[in-house]
Every structure is written in structure tokens, then in C-alpha cells.
Amino acid sequence: MRYSEDMIWMIWSKGEIFAGNDPVFWRKDRFGAWIFRGHYGRTDSEYGWVIDPIRLLSDGETVDISNLAPVHWENTIKAGGNTERHVTSTGIHNERPLEPKAIEIQNMWNLY
Numbered sequence: 001m002r003y004s005e006d007m008i009w010m011i012w013s014k015g016e017i018f019a020g021n022d023p024v025f026w027r028k029d030r031f032g033a034w035i036f037r038g039h040y041g042r043t044d045s046e047y048g049w050v051i052d053p054i055r056l057l058s059d060g061e062t063v064d065i066s067n068l069a070p071v072h073w074e075n076t077i078k079a080g081g082n083t084e085r086h087v088t089s090t091g092i093h094n095e096r097p098l099e100p101k102a103i104e105i106q107n108m109w110n111l112y
Contacts (some may be wrong), residue, residue, distance in 0.1 A: 003051060007065070011051050012037060015070045030054075033072035033087040033094050046094050048073045 003011070015027025015035060025037050035049035042048035052071045057063065072094065074086040087094045 001051075001063070008040060008051070010065060011068050012040075012070050014068075027070065028089065029071040029075055030069060031072070031075050031087065032089050033075060034089050034092070035070055035072055043073045045073075050076060052076045 012027065015023075015029060016032075017023040018026065018028055027035055027037070029035055029049065034047050036045070036047035039045040039048040041050060049070050050073050051068050052075075053063070054067050054069050054077075056077060057067070072087045074096075087096055089095065
């Protein structure tokens with residue numbers, strides 16, 4: 001789905017602000033992975049990110065900004081309602097856990 005620049009900025013603003021970093025450029029997604037504003041849509045970047053639903057849509061439900069969040073491109077929602085956290089961070093770099101951890105969307109609902 002294509003989003004306007006205004007919509008991208010609104011969704012970017014949902015990312016976690018981390019002290020000591022300029023929130024215009026740097027945020028963290030709901031899994032703790034660093035994302036860089038200028039790398040929106042880039043899947044070749046350690047800090048690339050995409051817009052993803054917080055929870056899967058039901059039949060007939062339309063996309064609403066309240067159900068969208070900025071996430072590292074490897075942390076996107078999967079069919080079945082679960083997300084596998086592939087990327088998180090330690091310090092200033094992203095890292096991949098040895099095994100992806102499945103997280104139920106219902107447990108993440110209160111994050112936004």
C-alpha cells in the first residue's frame with residue numbers, strides 16, 4: 001500500500017523515542033529494533049522499516065491509522081496473527097536473536 005508523506009510521518013511518530021537520539025531521525029519499533037527515518041521501505045538496511053498493522057484486519061475491516069505502526073522490515077506481522085521478532089537491539093546496533101520469538105498480537109495491542 002502506498003502512503004502519503006503526511007501519513008508516513010504520522011506513523012513514524014508512533015515509534016519509541018529513545019533519549020539521546022534525535023527523534024526526527026531515530027526511533028525504535030515495538031520490538032526494540034532501531035529504525036532510521038530516511039530508510040523507509042528499504043530492506044537492504046540494518047535500520048530499514050515499513051508500515052505494518054498492529055493486528056490483522058477482520059473481514060470487511062478497513063485500514064485505520066490507529067492499527068498501523070512503524071516496524072523494522074524483518075519484524076512484520078505474519079499470517080495467523082503472530083509476529084516473529086527477528087530483530088531487536090543492543091546498544092546502538094540491531095541484532096537477531098538465535099531463534100525468532102513468536103509473539104501474539106493480542107499481547108502487543110496495548111503498546112500503542
